[in-house]
Amino acid sequence: MKLLKPFLIAIIFVLILGVSQPVYAQLGTTDVASFTIQNIDSSPVTVTIDFIGEDGTTRTPTSLNSGKPNPFTLNPGESFEIYVPGIPSSQLPAGRYSVEVRATGRIVAIANLVGQGTVNFNGSYSGFSSVEAAKTFYLPAVVYNYYGWYSLISVQNTGSNDTVVTVTIKCENGATGTLSATIKPKAARHFALKNETPTGFTTSTRCNGSAEITSSVENIVAVDNQSAPAGGNTQSYSGVSSGSAKIYTPALYTNYYGWNSSINIRKIGSGNTTVTVTYSDSTPASTCNLTDATPGCLLYMPSTHPSRGLFGATITSSSLPVVAVVNAANGSQAQTYNAIGNGTSTVGIPSVMKSYYGWNTSFTCQNIGTVPTTLNIKYDRYTSNAYDTPVLDPGKTLEKFTPGEAFLPNGYQGGVTVTANASGAQIACIVNFNNPAQMASTSGDWSMSYNAFNR
Secondary structure (H helix, E strand, O other), X not given: OOOOOOXXXXXXXXXXOOOOOHHHOOOOOEEEEEEEXXXXXXXXXXXXXXXXXXXXXXXXXXXXXXXXXXOEEEOOOOEEEEEHHHOOXXXXXXXXXXXXXXXXXXXXXXXXXXXXXXXXXXXXXXOEEHHHOEOEEEEEEEEEEEOOEEOEEEEEEOOOOOEEEEEEEEEOOOOEEEEEEEEOXXXXXXXXXXXXXXXXXXXXXXEEEEEEXXXXXXXXXXXXXXXXXXXXXXXXXXXXXXXXXXXXXXXXXXXXXXXXXXXXXXXXXXXOEEEEEEEOOXXXXXXXXXXXXXXXXXXXXXXXXXXXXEEEEEEXXXXXXXXXXXXXXXXXXXXXXXXXXXXXXXXXXXXXXXXXXXXXXXXXXXXXXXXXXXXXXXXXXXXXXXXXXXXXXXXXXXXXXXXXXXXXXXXXXXXXXXXXXXXXOOEEEXXXXXXXXXXXXXXXXXXXXXXXXXX
16 A cells, blocks of 8 residues: 655656635635655755646746745755745746646655634645556545534546546445546646535535545546634545555554544455554554445544553554554644555655744654664754664654754754664654644644655
């Protein structure tokens, strides 16, 4: 299951909502976006950014934010954040865009989506490589009118012809809803369920379920930015095109500084399967029995893992591949990442922050192999401060918090490379952001998560 996106050559697809006039906004009064690109190659790479409007029109600005030219060059390990509102409006008018990032070497990318207004929304998700696009995509967690939550499903056509996409949502209560649209080449369609009722649903339908998205002609990619509009709670994650019999969740919480997690699991394919969730501590395992009638299950950690703290888990399916997302919430704050289907010895993290406009970051890595290992932590522009962690045993997790990195200055924003030092060791990592000052003083959601990248 390609939930951690492997590095690639030439192209990454990133779905974003670009600078949006209020009439286009799907979250707050006005939606804005940024995305961060990291060079994970061993040599400098040249990067070119194309923006594709909903009508299929491609725009390639010659100037980005902070005076950065387009194309531009990134050195090994270096990252750059493109803040879409900072691009001159003469080169990129207000609107909704998908993005294609072209490079001469291996890069990875994440996107941040922000809804601004009286209530604020913040979400983050990992971009896609061209090889991850497929004619069928899965979203393990989709909501419609579920305790005030609604999904915003974005689907991008990665091909060169028009394609018809169909979104089929299956709810735990047995309800089924569908959405359909024709999408222009390289463009995206955004299904905002708070404004759009799927066929088969009514406005009173309550759905906690999952979705399968199919395309008639071209390959697609998809993300879900789900929110509770009244409070600004936002959870964003990338869809997947396949599953795995074993997947991993590096960071789960039960009353961890007020945070609690849930795991939303969906099977792929027809038939029955039993899913076993084994935790990284001594807590007894949890199980789910998935069928065609009930293809998904939701595990809430305070109920299934009452012991408080931070821990990880391994999810194993008896007969069918599965996918999953992890949600975490703390009052009005919410964040989401994908369960991970495979690991590598080195992981690229495009963006972490330390007091960067108030934002701080933690990242959590799990040893998903069989070999105990120390981890080497290396920050972009501070490679001389690289260090090794204590030994991380198989199945265990390790969290790093950027405010605890004394050598990083306040205002830092950059990439991180995490390497397992032991031969044959395999790791996987996820990243969390929060903005404590805004959380305390401004209404809405000021936290978000994304998956780091295999290298």
